[in-house]
Amino acid sequence: IAGITQAPTSQILAAGRRMTLRCTQDMRHNAMYWYRQDLGLGLRLIHYSNTAGTTGKGEVPDGYSVSRANTDDFPLTLASAVPSQTSVYFCASSDSLGANVLTFGAGSRLTVL
Amino acid sequence: GQNIDQPTEMTATEGAIVQINCTYQTSGFNGLFWYQQHAGEAPTFLSYNVLDGLEEKGRFSSFLSRSKGYSYLLLKELQMKDSASYLCAGLNSNYQLIWGAGTKLIIKP
Numbered sequence: 001i002a003g004i005t006q007a008p009t010s011q012i013l014a015a016g017r018r019m020t021l022r023c024t025q026d027m028r029h030n031a032m033y034w035y036r037q038d039l040g041l042g043l044r045l046i047h048y049s050n051t052a053g054t055t056g057k058g059e060v061p062d063g064y065s066v067s068r069a070n071t072d073d074f075p076l077t078l079a080s081a082v083p084s085q086t087s088v089y090f091c092a093s094s095d096s097l098g099a100n101v102l103t104f105g106a107g108s109r110l111t112v113l
Numbered sequence: 114g115q116n117i118d119q120p121t122e123m124t125a126t127e128g129a130i131v132q133i134n135c136t137y138q139t140s141g142f143n144g145l146f147w148y149q150q151h152a153g154e155a156p157t158f159l160s161y162n163v164l165d166g167l168e169e170k171g172r173f174s175s176f177l178s179r180s181k182g183y184s185y186l187l188l189k190e191l192q193m194k195d196s197a198s199y200l201c202a203g204l205n206s207n208y209q210l211i212w213g214a215g216t217k218l219i220i221k222p
Contacts, residue, residue: 042117042212043156043200090155098208099144099163104155 002027004105006091012111013081021076021108023091031094032074033058033102034066036087043090049074050097081112115139117213119201124219125191133186133199133216141206145184147175148200150215156200159186188218196220 007022025032034046045058049068063085065077074093078085089108094100116138125131137145144163148156162168162177162184174187186199198215205211 040214042202042214043210044212045209099161099204101146101158101161102148102156102210104157106155 004091004093004103006089006105006108008108009106010109010111012113015082015112016080019078019081019110021078021089021091021110023074023076023105024072025074025091025093025103026072027093027103028071029093029095029103030071031097031100032068033092033094034064034074034076035090035092036060037090037107038087046076046089048097078110081110083112086110086112115203115205115211117201117203117211119199119213119216121214122217122219124221125188127191127193127220127222129191130187130189131191131218133188133201133218135184135186135201135213137182137184137201137203137211139203139205139211142179143204143206143208145175145177146202146204146210147184147186148202150198150200152197159199191220193220193222 004025031050033048035043044060046064047066049055052071091105092102094102119135147159150156160175167176172189177184198217200215201213202210
């Protein structure tokens, strides 16, 4: 089934540890995104990529980094996790940036203690 | 600033009709999206409006008034499976999505 795969589904992490959330899509979409979702807040964009080899900062990029070595993969790295990064993280993709429908992954629930 | 406002929670009865409102303020405007998100799951696309008026898609319809900065999602013949959060998102002039916090819809038998 075409779509987006995220891993891990859930993770508990000690503060200060490094963590990479994986995201892979098989739809050959050009644009990919990382969002975080917190209770009472709308989805907030962390980083995005409009094509392989390029990335951009979203609304809340501090403490996070991404890479886009190829079309399919878009990992999100927390270099040194802090408790405020406790959240549900969604990876999404679309055919291109702009007025395109987003397809979301199932999410990764991260708890930083 | 940019902002999307929608009610936090609504309750409706199975078989009835419910309207979920959304007001938006964005830097420029390139359309308004509605997504559905069941608890613990990913958001899924429902509708996109860029011109004024009503777009109907089965039991779901979405309305846009650009002059009022207003949209609504209308759900007819409510079913228990419609219990979910409904996310409103405005697309600004930079093609950046600005998301509301979502409206949790509770359907009662």
